[in-house]
Amino acid sequence: MSAVAHATWNLFAKRATGGAPFLWLAFTLVIPLYAPLAVVVLVLSGAHIGPIEILWMFVNAALNVAYGIFLLRGYRAGDLSVVYPLARGTGPIISLVGAVLLYGERPSPLAIAGAVAIVAGIFAVTGDPRRLRARGAGTAVSYALLTGLTIGAYTLWDKRGVSVLLIPPVLYDWGANVFRSVILMPSALSRWAEVRAEWQRNRAAIFSVAALAPLAHILVLMALAISPVSYVAPAREIGILLGVLVGARALAEPEVERRLIAAALMVAGVVALALG
Numbered sequence: 655m656s657a658v659a660h661a662t663w664n665l666f667a668k669r670a671t672g673g674a675p676f677l678w679l680a681f682t683l684v685i686p687l688y689a690p691l692a693v694v695v696l697v698l699s700g701a702h703i704g705p706i707e708i709l710w711m712f713v714n715a716a717l718n719v720a721y722g723i724f725l726l727r728g729y730r731a732g733d734l735s736v737v738y739p740l741a742r743g744t745g746p747i748i749s750l751v752g753a754v755l756l757y758g759e760r761p762s763p764l765a766i767a768g769a770v771a772i773v774a775g776i777f778a779v780t781g782d783p784r785r786l787r788a789r790g791a792g793t794a795v796s797y798a799l800l801t802g803l804t805i806g807a808y809t810l811w812d813k814r815g816v817s818v819l820l821i822p823p824v825l826y827d828w829g830a831n832v833f834r835s836v837i838l839m840p841s842a843l844s845r846w847a848e849v850r851a852e853w854q855r856n857r858a859a860i861f862s863v864a865a866l867a868p869l870a871h872i873l874v875l876m877a878l879a880i881s882p883v884s885y886v887a888p889a890r891e892i893g894i895l896l897g898v899l900v901g902a903r904a905l906a907e908p909e910v911e912r913r914l915i916a917a918a919l920m921v922a923g924v925v926a927l928a929l930g
Contacts, residue, residue: 659867676856677722678842681834682863692828699822701831710815711826715809715833721804724797734795740795741778742803745809751884752810765885768926775919809883816879823875827868 703831728737750769753759761769815821855861877886883905 671711673748674723674841675845675852676726676839676860677719677848678835678838679853679860680863680867680921681831681838683860684828684868684915688824688828688831688868692824695824701820701822701825703821703825707815707819707821708829710811710819710821711829712824712833713811714815714830714922715837717804717808717811718830719834719837721808724801728797728801731797737794737798737801740798741801741805743773743801744766744815745805746773748803748806748807749883752806753813756810757813757883759882761882761885764926765782771919771923771926775921775923780920789903809886810876812875812930813878813883816875823872823879827872827873831868881922 684685696703725737725741728741731737746769750761750766754761812826815826874886
């Protein structure tokens with residue numbers, strides 16, 4: 655479910671190819687959309703939201719703003735079926751290493767093999783790096799790798815937020831979205847004409863991202879609350895297969911057959927993770 659939601663909102667973001675105005679509109683729209691659910695969770699859970707919890711939401715927000723900016727710039731420079739796999743493939747490497755070093759996780763050899771297979775499949779999707787350079791995709795690749803770096807960072811940060819501080823995932827994501835909107839507000843206000851144009855041009859995409867991006871993140875947070883990072887981070891990247899299919903069908907991007915074959919490695923990796 656998370657993979658479907660994530661791949662779908664990335665398609666809308668790719669088609670819009672917006673920047674900070676697009677992100678601010680999407681982040682801001684999340685606040686009223688998910689406010690009723692956040693209130694219900696707060697009342698039913700009786701969760702304590704103090705200074706430490708607020709700090710955790712703010713840092714998540716800062717990392718996700720950087721993630722969104724890098725991702726959209728990558729989409730402006732290159733194909734969805736190149737940028738999306740590279741971005742999502744770099745994240746698990748950082749998450750897996752960080753989980754071992756920071757949280758003392760010890761994934762089984764089979765689980766490690768599964769994670770490696772998933773990452774290998776993701777990078778195989780993008781093809782020969784020399785061909786990427788030949789197509790002049792260096793800018794897109796650079797932004798994709800920066801996106802992956804932020805994915806790894808916020809995954810490790812989120813793990814502590816939901817499993818140690820015990821912040822309910824819905825509240826965690828909703829509070830972080832408030833901060834994301836605040837962080838981008840100065841830029842949005844200084845570019846108000848662009849914000850209005852973005853809203854007129856890409857209203858449907860903004861609504862779609864606002865509805866689906868939090869859902870995808872909340873589901874991952876729920877998994878992180880009960881499972882090791884070294885298992886959740888690689889397994890969530892099976893959505894790459896959907897990203898490749900979306901790029902092929904909806905955007906008519908090239909070299910689909912090779913990229914789909916490479917996705918078999920990811921499927922095998924997920925099976926190994928489940929058995930490990």
